[in-house]
Amino acid sequence: MPQELSKTYDPTAIEDRWAEYWVREQLFSQPVLQPERHFREQISDAYKPSFTILLPPPNVTGRLHMGHMLNQTEMDILTRWQRMRGERKALWVPGTDHAGIATQMMVERQLAEEGTTRQQLGREPFLQRVWDWKRVYGGAILDQMKRLGATVDWSREYFTMDDNLSLAVREAFVRLHEQGLIYRGAYIVNWCPRCQTAISDLEVVHEDRPGKIWEIRYPVVGEPGEFLTIATTRPETMLGDVAVVVHPEDERYAAFHGKRVMLPLMGREIPVITDAWVSREFGTGAVKVTPAHDPNDFAIGQRHGLRSLSVMDEQGRMIAEDTPYNGLDRFVARERILADLEAQDLLVAAREHALSVGICDRCKTVVEPRLSEQWFLRIQPLAEKAIAAVEQGAIRFTPDQYRKIYLNWMANIHDWCLSRQLWWGHRIPAWECAACRQMTVVRETPSQCSHCGSAAITQVSDVLDTWFSSGLLPVTVFGWPFADGHPSADFSEFYPTSLLVTGFDILFFWVARMIMLGCWFSADVPMPDGSPRTLAESVPFRDVYIHALVRDAHGDKMSKTKGNVVDPIETVRQYGTDAVRFTLASMASPGTDIAFSVARTEGNRAFANKIWNAARFVFLNLNRAAEAGIPVEITTSTALPAIDDEAPLEDRWITAELHRTAAVVHASLGEYRFDEAAQSLYSFIWGSFCDWYLEIVKLRLQFAEPRGHAAARAALQTLVAVFESALRLLSPLMPFLTEEIWHALYNGQPPTKSIALAAFPVASDAALQNASFDTMGLVQSFITETRAQRKEIGMEEKAEAPVFVHASSKVRQTLQQNTAMILRLARVKELSFCDALPTRLTARSTAAFDLAIDYARTVDVAAERDKLSKEVARLEKALASADRQLGNPGFLAKAPAAVVEGLQSQRADSSILLTKARQALAALPADS
């Protein structure tokens, strides 16, 4: 006997319990593999590669938002589905990212509140603070994830600064250096004056802002009264000007070639040079050259052998000794400089100009291009492999459009600036020699310079870009690098991973980097059988599923300032995890953003409630059966119940529908169509199982009389089998509810410790072609038409009346065989079949049958006439359209036979209905 379920569905009462159970019981762990045993497994015929998936590691500083929840829901659905299919090991690896800048900022903010700074504290004590912070707050987001029921392997949880991962990062850096792919130099980088570090191109976001463009006159040396007018949007950088450049073919400036101009305010002579890079249309066609503070100017400086003059420090303050601007903030200096220029009558114009401003992705400060010494990765060799891997199909993108975006970006990739002037992160394994100024880059902390042997060496203070370590994760989480050159059994089993599920926002940051680093570092790791690894086997994952952005109900981006952020944890508290998961899944169709709607979540909680009550109904009847001494078996198996040709129509039909649903869910999940899987489950469980099957089966669930027991038992058997299978089918999407009901169904003693470990039902092809679909469809349409007709003639809900039917003998036979369900579901007193319907009654017709209810009707003649007229018009149009096509020789010649036949039968139906509608219209009373 099943356990009793409480009268109302209360997700909060069940979800915490199961979330905790799943973690405590460690149901989803894949123990680290033993090499010998693993080898035996891999050579057996039954071996199938495991389904492996890596959680995009959230920042330790992170708080769970809807995007995380969508991402995790999708991964969890797929992992649960694969695990239940049972053909492959399923492994989902969780972890968190140390998130250099973000975490450092968080702790710096704390320090600021205490009135101190990291500099005052010093590097080591500061790092200690960060670790302390991480220990206290770092687990928050994973705890939230546990609550959502994600079936990750918690025993494998990592942190990107764990010792083993840090060693791997060092190994990767040193190897790249040995391969000559890492270089160090002074280049223009994006500099954040607030974070005081270099950041990569990707970490700069561009924002269109209204700005100004100023035109400034530079006096020509030796020619009083002559000026060269340049245009600039950043006048403060003029302090570092080393030249003025014009286009060589720009005739307006031909006379200035080879001359020198006086840099205003600085009193410095600088040359006028020519370079074809200059756009003649932009501004005045003359451009100031500031190599230390602009990437284009830097390139010009290189070409023309100009020196670079830095005029700004790490914090964005001017460096210009002996000038009034020294030490001023860049924006203060700008105003001051403009004012001074104006006073000297050198400011010609100031025009409004929309400009694209680079701001720091993290702190939103305006980024400054700045010349500084950084470490770079020569990316081309890695990019080539990463391009080839995708081009040869070793990695597939869904939706496919991201393949193009990826390839386009890869083709135009720039060297990767790896160094960050932060403290929190993986410190670059390079030591600078005080004696010879050379760098020693090694795995183990050295005691002397590898170039000159001096002991006066100090490790460089920079750390690595956070994405360098996360880009290595697919290899490092499975044990790379390997001390003895042999891959770990874990690596052999789980690399390449199967799938990456993520948002497009980190396509370049993370996905592209993993592909490059994964292909690069796994290439020399031999396959389990010792053979060399091909590029296709070197990829970090075989599939990439890129999901949408979660927006608010109106499709607007969620943002704190707009106040439209929906907190997943709060929403889960209100409606239950299952309802939120189902909502996200049902809206996750590829390529479109998700407009997350609370109304829809409410609807899906209703769905959960519906299932809950269906379970109560099933349990109630199981208990009645037990009391009546009727045995009912419950089984959990991979195969769905077979269709018994002798069983009543409803049993055959609901079983066939179940098979159809299982097939759709299986196919949909295989294509990441979470929306289709959800919709198909929704309409099966609510539309078919609850609305139709449960109502029909009530006829047979009679336990009072022993004569009915055989029928009741057969009915219950099907009812339970279908319901139990449906629970398993639904469980990847609604794990909590199904777990709770499933355990209760088995009275707390289910065949496996979790429904997530039970088999995923598999449809049989034969069941998908079953006559019951058509037969049941006919009966359903009869019931629906009768109900509609009752409503139309104003019958009271509870009233019962006889119904007259006119139909072909075949249809008649079907209806007769299923009279009981018709009487109950349509509230009909009795069915009378006749050759002609009584004329005193208003009939309702379909192509298959006509029916008339014997009831004192109250018909609104005007409304009826209106309705019938519309019907006639519609049918006439349909008929005309069908005739036009059928009369077209081209159509008959070229269209497939099935289409022609379909149209012919549709034309026949329309014709019958038209006749019937015209007759009904004519039969209406003339008045009113």
Place this chain on the structure above:
RNA sequence: GGGCGGUUAGCUCAGUUGGUUAGAGCGCCUGCCUUACAAGCAGGAUGUCGGGGGUUCGAGUCCCUCACUGCCCA
């Protein structure tokens, strides 16, 4: 400036290789507490598929063009 999407019911979205009368959820209207469920049941209304042109026997679906809109890159 370059590239990629989107425009289908009041709202948010599906709509597979062109093929019969374009669907779902929510919302709306009407009637029902029909003992699993009012978080429910039953019935109902609502679309010139952004505009224009083309290809085709046949276009929401393919092509061109215009409009609007979103995103990415520079």
